[in-house]
Amino acid sequence: xxxxxxxxxxxxxxxxxxxxxxCDYTNSMFDYFLWYKKYPAEGPTFLxxxxxxxxxxxxxxxxxxxxxxxxHLSLHIVPSQPGDSAVYFCAAELxxxxxxxxxxxxxxxxxxxxxx
Amino acid sequence: xxxxxxTPKHLITATGQRVTLRCSPRSGDLSVYWYQQSxxxxxQFLIQYxxxxxxxxxxxxxxxxxxxxxxLHSELNLSSLELGDSALYFCASSPxxxxxxxxxxxxxxxxxxxxx
Numbered sequence: 001x002x003x004x005x006x007x008x009x010x011x012x013x014x015x016x017x018x019x020x021x022x023c024d025y026t027n028s029m030f031d032y033f034l035w036y037k038k039y040p041a042e043g044p045t046f047l048x049x050x051x052x053x054x055x056x057x058x059x060x061x062x063x064x065x066x067x068x069x070x071x072h073l074s075l076h077i078v079p080s081q082p083g084d085s086a087v088y089f090c091a092a093e094l095x096x097x098x099x100x101x102x103x104x105x106x107x108x109x110x111x112x113x114x115x116x
Numbered sequence: 117x118x119x120x121x122x123t124p125k126h127l128i129t130a131t132g133q134r135v136t137l138r139c140s141p142r143s144g145d146l147s148v149y150w151y152q153q154s155x156x157x158x159x160q161f162l163i164q165y166x167x168x169x170x171x172x173x174x175x176x177x178x179x180x181x182x183x184x185x186x187x188l189h190s191e192l193n194l195s196s197l198e199l200g201d202s203a204l205y206f207c208a209s210s211p212x213x214x215x216x217x218x219x220x221x222x223x224x225x226x227x228x229x230x231x232x
Contacts, residue, residue: 034220043120043226103172
């Protein structure tokens with residue numbers, strides 16, 4: 001049972017345009033949502049996160065939107081650059097009992113290709 | 117460079133064998149996580165340790181075990197290996213558990229295991 005789903009395995013965007021990556025989840029108890037970026041032969045690196053009590057978080061060209069009623073979040077990259085080409089993983093966190101940091105549950109990833 | 121070191125980077129072995137993957141977390145990080153990434157799959161959470169103690173368990177097979185040592189490095193032991201165990205195994209670390217933490221994990225480059 002996949003709790004975090006990224007239904008688009010790939011996305012191709014022209015340089016300078018907006019990239020929108022989507023993610024759906026099933027567990028309404030998730031506390032945080034995160035996006036990670038992964039280049040080939042490297043480990044995933046943290047990109048941006050959002051608390052479940054917020055609906056938007058922005059960091060430079062990256063903005064994450066959270067729609068709790070729809071159990072959906074999205075990552076917007078504006079403007080997209082060729083260096084953004086990577087696999088993007090959506091992840092959700094369940095805090096451990098007592099409120100401490102828990103493990104992350106990842107989606108399968110979306111491969112973004114930004115063409116010059 | 118995330119500061120998380122994993123060895124070996126590549127490992128080829130035969131079915132039925134046993135291997136040990138090693139992880140050194142970032143300096144000061146007390147939590148260590150193990151993830152498995154199989155072909156076309158997202159990152160599957162295996163197990164989390166915090167300061168030497170098991171904190172959370174995911175979809176880890178009984179043939180797999182892990183531990184975190186007093187110096188905080190961790191080892192993942194995989195035994196009675198099967199073809200389906202071929203995957204990338206990632207280790208990640210994070211700072212001391214933080215109430216309300218954003219869940220950012222720092223990943224190593226992974227250990228690629230091939231079972232023939």
